[in-house]
Amino acid sequence: MVAPADEFALIRRLAATQRAGREDVLLGIGDDGAVLAPASGRHLVAVCDTLVAGRHFPEHTDAFAVGWKALAVNLSDLAAMGANAQWALLALTLPAPDAGWVERFGLGFATLAKMSGVELVGGDTTRGPLSITVTALGSVAAGSALRRDGARAGDRVCIAGVLGEAALGLAAIGQGLRADARFAHCIARLDRPEPQLALGQALHGIASACIDVSDGLLADLGHVAAASAVGIRVELARVPHPPLALAGALGLDAGDVIDLALAGGDDYLLAFTVPAAQLAAAHERLAALALPLVEIGEVRAGCGVEVAGADDSAYDVRRAGYNHFGGDDAQQD
Amino acid sequence: MVAPADEFALIRRLAATQRAGREDVLLGIGDDGAVLAPASGRHLVAVCDTLVAGRHFPEHTDAFAVGWKALAVNLSDLAAMGANAQWALLALTLPAPDAGWVERFGLGFATLAKMSGVELVGGDTTRGPLSITVTALGSVAAGSALRRDGARAGDRVCIAGVLGEAALGLAAIGQGLRADARFAHCIARLDRPEPQLALGQALHGIASACIDVSDGLLADLGHVAAASAVGIRVELARVPHPPLALAGALGLDAGDVIDLALAGGDDYLLAFTVPAAQLAAAHERLAALALPLVEIGEVRAGCGVEVAGADDSAYDVRRAGYNHFGGDDAQQD
Numbered sequence: 152m153v154a155p156a157d158e159f160a161l162i163r164r165l166a167a168t169q170r171a172g173r174e175d176v177l178l179g180i181g182d183d184g185a186v187l188a189p190a191s192g193r194h195l196v197a198v199c200d201t202l203v204a205g206r207h208f209p210e211h212t213d214a215f216a217v218g219w220k221a222l223a224v225n226l227s228d229l230a231a232m233g234a235n236a237q238w239a240l241l242a243l244t245l246p247a248p249d250a251g252w253v254e255r256f257g258l259g260f261a262t263l264a265k266m267s268g269v270e271l272v273g274g275d276t277t278r279g280p281l282s283i284t285v286t287a288l289g290s291v292a293a294g295s296a297l298r299r300d301g302a303r304a305g306d307r308v309c310i311a312g313v314l315g316e317a318a319l320g321l322a323a324i325g326q327g328l329r330a331d332a333r334f335a336h337c338i339a340r341l342d343r344p345e346p347q348l349a350l351g352q353a354l355h356g357i358a359s360a361c362i363d364v365s366d367g368l369l370a371d372l373g374h375v376a377a378a379s380a381v382g383i384r385v386e387l388a389r390v391p392h393p394p395l396a397l398a399g400a401l402g403l404d405a406g407d408v409i410d411l412a413l414a415g416g417d418d419y420l421l422a423f424t425v426p427a428a429q430l431a432a433a434h435e436r437l438a439a440l441a442l443p444l445v446e447i448g449e450v451r452a453g454c455g456v457e458v459a460g461a462d463d464s465a466y467d468v469r470r471a472g473y474n475h476f477g478g479d480d481a482q483q484d
Numbered sequence: 485m486v487a488p489a490d491e492f493a494l495i496r497r498l499a500a501t502q503r504a505g506r507e508d509v510l511l512g513i514g515d516d517g518a519v520l521a522p523a524s525g526r527h528l529v530a531v532c533d534t535l536v537a538g539r540h541f542p543e544h545t546d547a548f549a550v551g552w553k554a555l556a557v558n559l560s561d562l563a564a565m566g567a568n569a570q571w572a573l574l575a576l577t578l579p580a581p582d583a584g585w586v587e588r589f590g591l592g593f594a595t596l597a598k599m600s601g602v603e604l605v606g607g608d609t610t611r612g613p614l615s616i617t618v619t620a621l622g623s624v625a626a627g628s629a630l631r632r633d634g635a636r637a638g639d640r641v642c643i644a645g646v647l648g649e650a651a652l653g654l655a656a657i658g659q660g661l662r663a664d665a666r667f668a669h670c671i672a673r674l675d676r677p678e679p680q681l682a683l684g685q686a687l688h689g690i691a692s693a694c695i696d697v698s699d700g701l702l703a704d705l706g707h708v709a710a711a712s713a714v715g716i717r718v719e720l721a722r723v724p725h726p727p728l729a730l731a732g733a734l735g736l737d738a739g740d741v742i743d744l745a746l747a748g749g750d751d752y753l754l755a756f757t758v759p760a761a762q763l764a765a766a767h768e769r770l771a772a773l774a775l776p777l778v779e780i781g782e783v784r785a786g787c788g789v790e791v792a793g794a795d796d797s798a799y800d801v802r803r804a805g806y807n808h809f810g811g812d813d814a815q816q817d
Contacts, residue, residue, distance in 0.1 A: 177527060178629065181711070183564035183695060184531040186629045189522040194510060197605060198517040199573035199619060203612040231516035240532040242575070242617040272530060279536040279615055284575040284608070286532060286619040296511065296519045363516060378514070 158245065158253045159276040165257035173237065173270045185272035187238055193290040198228035204281040209324060214252045216342035217283065218259030224365065225287035226267055226346035227419040231363040233297035233351045234289035236267045241274035242284040259343075267348060297354060297361035297423070299378035306359050306424040308383055308448040311350055311437055313391040314368055315408065317341040318415025322401050333397060344419035351421060353436045358423040367414040372422060372456045379424075382453025385413070388461045389447045409466075413458065424450055492609040494583065495574070495590035506570065506603045518605035520571055526623040531561035537614040542657060547585045549675035550616065551592030557698065558620035559600055559679035560752040564696040566630035566684045567622035569600045574607035575617040592676075600681060630687060630694035630756070632711035639692050639757040641716055641781040644683055644770055646724040647701055648741065650674040651748025655734050666730060677752035684754060686769045691756040700747040705755060705789045712757075715786030718746070721794045722780045742799075746791065757783055 163180050178186035189195055202221050204210055222239060229236050241260065245253070264271060269287070320337030328334055347363075354361060360379055362371045368390070376383045392412035395405055403411075425433045430446075437444040448459075458466035496513050511519035522528055535554050537543055555572060562569050574593065578586070597604060602620070653670035661667055680696075687694060693712055697704045701718070709716045725745035728738055736744075758766045763779075770777040781792075791799035 178631065182632050183561040184529045184567065184629075186565070186624070187528040187530060188626075189528050191524055195520040195522050195528070195621075196517045197520060197571065197573060197619075197621065199575055199607050201575045201577060201608045201610045201617070203577060203610050206611060228516040232519070234517065238530065240530060240619055242532055242534045244534060244536060244615055274532050275534045275617070277534045277536050277615075278539060280613040282577060282610075282612055282615065284534070284617040286530075286573055288528075288530065288621075291519070293521075296517075298511065299515050361516075 158243070158248070158250070159274065161250065161253050162241070162243070162257035162260070163271070165254065165261045173268070175237065176270050176272055179270065179272045180274070185238070185240075187272065187288075190290060192293055194293050194296065196229055196232045196234035196289045196291055196296065197286065198225050199284065199286045200224045200228065201282060201284040209321070212342065214255035215259035218256035218261075219263045219343045221283040221285050222260050222263045222269070222287070223344045223346050223419065225285045226263070226269070226348060227344065227363040227365065229287055229289040230346045230348045230351035231297065231361050231421055232291060233295060233355055233361065234291045235352060236269045236287060236289045236348055238272045238288045239264065239269050240286045241271060242277075243274065244277045244279040244282045246279065246281055267346070292355070295355045297351065297358055299360055299362055299375050302360040302375050302379035302381050302383070302424040302450045303426065304381055304450055304452045306426050306450040307430060307446045308372065308385065308422065308424055308450060309433070310391065310420055310422050310445050310447055311347065311442040312418075312420045313393065314364065314413070314418050314420065315392050315411035315415045317344065317417035318411040319393045319398060319401070321417070322403070322411070326401055333400060337393065341417055344417065346419060347421045349440055350437070350442060353440060354421075354423055354433075357425060357429045357433045357436060359426055361421055361423040364418045364420050364422050365416055367416045368422060369413050369456050369458070375422070375424065376454060376456055379450070380454070382451045383448060383456045384451055385448035385456065385458045387458055387466055389445065391445055492576070492607065494586050495576070495593070496604070506601070508570065509603050509605055512603065512605045513607070518571070518573075520605065520621075523623060525626055527626050527629065529562055529565045529567035529622045529624055529629065530619065531558050532617065532619045533557045533561065534615060534617040542654070545675065547588035548592035551589035551594075552596045552676045554616040554618050555593050555596050555602070555620070556677045556679050556752065558618045559596070559602070559681060560677065560696040560698065562620055562622040563679045563681045563684035564630065564694050564754055565624065566628060566688055566694065567624045568685060569602045569620060569622045569681055571605045571621045572597065572602050573619045574604060575610075576607065577610045577612040577615045579612065579614055600679070625688070628688045630684065630691055632693055632695055632708045635693040635708055635712035635714050635716070635757040635783045636759065637714055637783055637785045639759050639783040640763060640779045641705065641718065641755065641757055641783060642766070643724065643753055643755050643778050643780055644680065644775040645751070645753045646726065647697065647751050647753065648725045648745035648748045650677065650750035651744040652726045652731060652734070654750070655736070655744075659734055666733060670726065674750055677750065679752060680754045682773055683770070683775060686773060687754075687756055687766075690758060690762045690766045690769060692759055694754055694756040697751045697753050697755050698749055700749050701755060702746050702789050702791070708755070708757065709787060709789055712783070713787070715784045716781060716789045717784055718781035718789065718791045720791055720799055722778065724778055
């Protein structure tokens, strides 16, 4: 019998072996609360996301991936604010004692935490149906947080990576091809997304708005459009997507691949808008991070998101599950 | 059909009507993260606790009480650190759409938030078995956090209230007496505990160690004893407990009432240790808060917690479910 407290002790030990050893953690796990030293001149950024088994990751996902992803989705929110990542609190609800599962979970969480310089400073372990809530805390220079509401007509809409890979990985798993080496990259993008923290911080003074693509490009750009009171036009031919041949191996056609890129969730790339005057600087900063700056569209007067097809005909965004009337309230933080 | 996002929007609206309107919230709910301004010269205190239905509150508890309690247990942890309470993030997992439930839940949460000066700044709403995780953030003057590890031999062990009332309330509910006016006070202590935030802040420079009594007095004093590497002796006759006559109405005898006071959870009072030289100051500060300072025991060299009966005979602490060998790891933050 492994008691919840012992499970947390196990995670704590794993976290300790991997930990960043941050000097701004004055009192970590083990008291009623953590005591942390915010840096002067910076604002705190706080995010909180829950993963529920079967909804946010496939049942029977390896525990390492669950631990990684529970932290990753939160770090991606910090990245979208242009924040660094400093501290995390973990609330883990588990149906039954399983020391092996907890150890793999803790290792996945701790591996990404170490990569990202994050220290686990508190949390809770309870019995119940599997779910994980992580709160992550970071900071930005005062006044420089990236928000959703700063996009202006004429700005370019940009991305720094390929969209739809996580969704293609999920499709491969759905066809029983988890072990197929051809899909290893896409499945890794699904299981172990790498939050674009460095990118977010590089966009200070460059991007006018930013969001992370968790629900799908069109849905998330819809949040930017609504918050900024603008329209966004995406040029289909410019959207980076997985190779058609790879998708073909799953029986998917070109249209399906475009749908994955436009509406597939779980990519955790940043989508951001850049005023024309900042485009050269943006290219320079992303090059320094060895990231591609891909311009996929533009901000216009108006509202909602539209997609222009290759021949400039309108693409039916509803095909990709996007409804811009319902887009405004679909994410609360 | 109420979508999770709509449920969060409902809570957000309720929170807005009740909200503290804190000036240190630069960007609240609605973006990828909240942007908050820590006060200079202060350390951040972060706590996180999960409530699972049927484990941390009786099934069919009124949603107002669930919302209140989900925040209260976290604010009590802040109180135990001597911190004030500033911001909260709420992760709510709900089995099915129920706008009425969510409205009462949000009102309970928001009512305590307003009383405590806390602003809801972020969170998540997901579908799944009912559970609530709250992260609360507050601050203390740099270097002045109350910890568990500062108790020293000779210090007095103190409490400022009556122990066992929440447990007696739970017992009354168990006997179908939720509506019985005689138990209204005890049931309120169970459903709507009032975190001792003002007390915690008044103990700066006074208390050598502090913890909140969530698992039961002996278990929680056990954490202080372990963290401070000392023993604690509680004098049974000094422990404030519910009236014997009230307990008698439930068929409980004097021994049962003592057990509730020593081991009943959910009281959310602070238990703290005070060096002899600070006792007069402690009495003065608590009097200013109209709180009783009740000395219930003393810190000694040694380890673990023992209870001295009325005739100075040892009380069998195991009767009250306390095992000091298992006490060290039973709470992780």
